[in-house]
Amino acid sequence: MGKILSVVNQKGGVGKTTSCINLIAALGKLGKQCLLVDIDAQGNSTSGLGINKREVELSTYDLLVSDVRCSSAIIHTQFEHVDLLASSINLAAAEIELVEIPERTMRLRKALASVKQDYDFIFIDCPPSLGLITLNALSASDSVLVPIQCEYYALEGLSQLMATVRQVKRLYNPSIEMEGVLLTMFDGRLNLTIQVVEEVKKYFPNKVYRTTIPRNVRLSEAPSFGMPCIYFDRASKGARAYMELAEEFLQEQK
Numbered sequence: 001m002g003k004i005l006s007v008v009n010q011k012g013g014v015g016k017t018t019s020c021i022n023l024i025a026a027l028g029k030l031g032k033q034c035l036l037v038d039i040d041a042q043g044n045s046t047s048g049l050g051i052n053k054r055e056v057e058l059s060t061y062d063l064l065v066s067d068v069r070c071s072s073a074i075i076h077t078q079f080e081h082v083d084l085l086a087s088s089i090n091l092a093a094a095e096i097e098l099v100e101i102p103e104r105t106m107r108l109r110k111a112l113a114s115v116k117q118d119y120d121f122i123f124i125d126c127p128p129s130l131g132l133i134t135l136n137a138l139s140a141s142d143s144v145l146v147p148i149q150c151e152y153y154a155l156e157g158l159s160q161l162m163a164t165v166r167q168v169k170r171l172y173n174p175s176i177e178m179e180g181v182l183l184t185m186f187d188g189r190l191n192l193t194i195q196v197v198e199e200v201k202k203y204f205p206n207k208v209y210r211t212t213i214p215r216n217v218r219l220s221e222a223p224s225f226g227m228p229c230i231y232f233d234r235a236s237k238g239a240r241a242y243m244e245l246a247e248e249f250l251q252e253q254k
Contacts (some may be wrong), residue, residue: 002035002119003253004112005179006141011157012128014149015184018219020125021048022238025228026246028081032120035074035083037112039064039137040127041094043087049077050226051086059088063111064136065097070111079231083119091133098132105132105172109140130164138165139172143179148200150186150193150212155203178207180252182245186212211245214238 007020017040024034038045039060043053058073063085075084098104112122123145124137138144144165148154169176181204187193201208213219219238222229229239 002033002116002122003143004116004122004124004141005143005145006124006126006134006137007145007147008126008134008137008161009146009148009158010128010130010134010161011149011153015147015182015213016128017044017048017125018223019145019147019182019184019213019242020045020123021223022219022228022230022242023245023249024082024121024123025079025230026242027121027249028079029230029243030246030250031081032250033081033083033118035085035115035119035122037085037108037122037124037137038087039091039108039133040087040125041089041091042127043089044223045125046084046086047226048223048228049079049082049084051075051077051084053087053089056086056088059086059090060108061088061090061094064091064094064107064133065101068111070115074115079228091127094133095131098136105135105139108136109173112140130161135164135168135172138168138176141173141176143177145179145182146204147182147184147213148196149184150190150196152192152196154196155199158203178204180249181208182211182213183208184213185215187215209245209248211241211248213241213245216241 062068216238218236222232
């Protein structure tokens with residue numbers, strides 16, 4: 001039975017999608033069967049895995065608002081052991097449509113239940129908000145992975161995120177846990193970075209990954225070529241960092 005993780009932070013630009021694509025690709029390289037579920041209307045995870053959003057026939061939108069079978073929407077990507085449930089621009093309207101649907105916070109959970117046993121890990125790339133779509137992700141997940149940018153406003157909004165996770169735990173998903181916190185855009189030469197790291201460790205004791213993700217040009221360039229950094233430039237600092245993170249992540253699962 002696979003493990004479902006929501007990668008979530010309602011603050012945009014923290015490396016959420018970059019972390020989804022690259023961690024899942026690294027885990028695939030290590031032989032783990034993985035599924036990336038893109039529920040962000042921007043569809044950056046979809047295009048980051050080389051899939052044209054406009055050519056997708058069935059997307060996560062269809063899973064949320066209709067009774068499409070999950071297996072019929074899965075796309076096998078060109079990357080080792082990595083499958084995708086693609087995003088659609090229609091997701092922007094799904095928040096409104098879900099309001100009218102019974103058990104509207106459980107739609108994604110029910111859809112993924114039929115394929116959960118086929119994967120080691122299912123990662124959900126959440127939108128940068130705490131609306132109904134993100135609630136669906138949290139209700140479906142075993143745990144939450146939070147990327148945090150090493151900058152001044154890093155902790156802003158995190159108390160709201162954690163309050164939402166606690167509410168989901170109480171109302172919809174009693175088994176959801178905190179998986180870990182990933183520090184992104186890390187530059188150890190800056191005093192501010194060190195201060196942010198200390199604050200984050202205070203806020204999330206024993207939950208911060210040792211592996212940090214550096215600022216790296218190759219990480220930024222890879223999505224425009226439709227591939228994870230580990231395939232784009234496996235020798236780059238960014239690719240090496242995500243391989244280290246994948247190994248640390250797997251150690252934590254034992």
